[in-house]
Amino acid sequence: MSSSIEDILRDEIFAELEIEYPDDRNANLLELGIDSAGFIKLIVSMESKFNIAIPDEDLLFEKFSTAGLIIHYLTEKTIA
Incomplete structure (x- = not known):
């Protein structure tokens, strides 16, 4: 995989969901605007x-x- 997991998560998945990727990896996604449909x-x-x-x-x-x-x-799922 040429891109890291975080790169794909930030640049593709979060971008598609139109949710800004947090600077703090521990920020709660509910506070960033994800709802049940977004989940x-x-x-x-x-x-x-x-x-x-x-x-x-x-x-x-x-x-x-x-x-x-x-x-x-x-990481656990893709390495296992």
Whole structure:
């Protein structure tokens, strides 16, 4: 993969969702404007861009509430 996970997350996924990528990876995405529809779009985009399937048991906002948590999750899924 030529681009890093964070680059794809920032430049492609967040851009598509029209949410500004936070300077602080620990900033809560709810405070940045993501709503339930945006969360679903985030999940679908991650599955598509990274060619992964996110199991139903992982579909909890708490697991994806910050950019840092998303990067950690994607790192584990794409390396495993």
